Amino acid sequence: MPEPTTKSEPQETEQRIFEAALTVFASKGRDGARMQDIADRAGINRALLHYYFRTKQQLYQAVFAHLFQQYVNSFSESLQLDGTFGENLRDFIDRYIDYVREHQDMARLMMNENLAGGSLLGEHLAKAFATKGSPQQKMQQAIRKAVETGEIRPVCPRQTMLTIISSCAFFFLIAPTVKVMNPLAATDFDAFIEARKQHVFEVLYHGLALKGEAT
């Protein structure tokens, strides 16, 4: 064990900054975010942000890079996708929605980056693919295989992948709108999420499967 620190654990503080920064960046974007807001949310002083991460830019990039790393490592690793296409599709939808549910700020941050032009996306996406393959890549490969074996209709794997993640992620990002338009989402968002899992699977499975195959 190292020598005792003057005050609380430094790692703990850095973690609090990370989480606070993620939340604020996710809501307001890189330029809209205020260092004061991040400091307040982390329960520390503004100057301490600059002690850990010299500039706002570096803090933003650190958060961004960390989320990508975490996404590839924790989500992708647990994906098997070695069953029938129907099993794989349900598994992916369930896990993807669960992951986004637990990492909504990450999804919002990525969307903000896209809206702002996405200058950071290129390198990180490329790196994620180069290492172990992203969850999307895995599922896309499963779609391609199912098309080749004739398990599903001859759809474009890329378009299909886009349709799946659209159906799974979009509603989180427009949650304020969804809660205005759907009573269930407003009163019990978790119940709404479970209903959505089932709906997305049913529609997409029937939409992809060959006629004659039922659920």
Next chain:
Amino acid sequence: MPEPTTKSEPQETEQRIFEAALTVFASKGRDGARMQDIADRAGINRALLHYYFRTKQQLYQAVFAHLFQQYVNSFSESLQLDGTFGENLRDFIDRYIDYVREHQDMARLMMNENLAGGSLLGEHLAKAFATKGSPQQKMQQAIRKAVETGEIRPVCPRQTMLTIISSCAFFFLIAPTVKVMNPLAATDFDAFIEARKQHVFEVLYHGLALKGEAT
């Protein structure tokens, strides 16, 4: 004709401010936007922004309200949805994607507002529904009817509507990501859009239709 103005048409200037403000707000959000950027893009001075719209807040709200008005009036009016469900679905998908294509900044602005909490969404959404019904409301009604007549499987109209707009709008908002992952989207986005229209219709139609009905 009214008396001649000192310089150029005032209406023209206000319009240019509107469009410039929309683009900047759409990219950076309400707080991230800079009045200087808007003025530059509109080709005028910063002070003139305050002459037309006193504050940044008022400019933002004016742009937001105008877009809602325009959306309900121009898009909703042209929707018929009086054919078979398949015809209605294809019609909606084509028109919705075309509308978002021509109003990408509006879509981005709405997403930014959602990400920031959506405090402006409630009243405007409520007002849009109260008047003539939004395009979404119309299509949702068509889904409900098709379920009742047995034309399609007994799906939840609200969930289905969400799946349709997710599949039609999400890819515009993450265009930077899509262009990294899909070669066609990077080289010819218009061709990609047309391919997407077809894909979304096919998957969703087969996903909703009763077995035995083909395209």
Next chain:
DNA sequence: GTCTATATCTCGATAGAC
């Protein structure tokens, strides 16, 4: 209606005490 100049405030970042 449009500009220049300026007032006022807020933000990001640093210096230095503890």
Next chain:
DNA sequence: GTCTATCGAGATATAGAC
């Protein structure tokens, strides 16, 4: 490692000339 105090840049907004 954490704070207070402060500097300087850049932001919104206003005043006043044209």
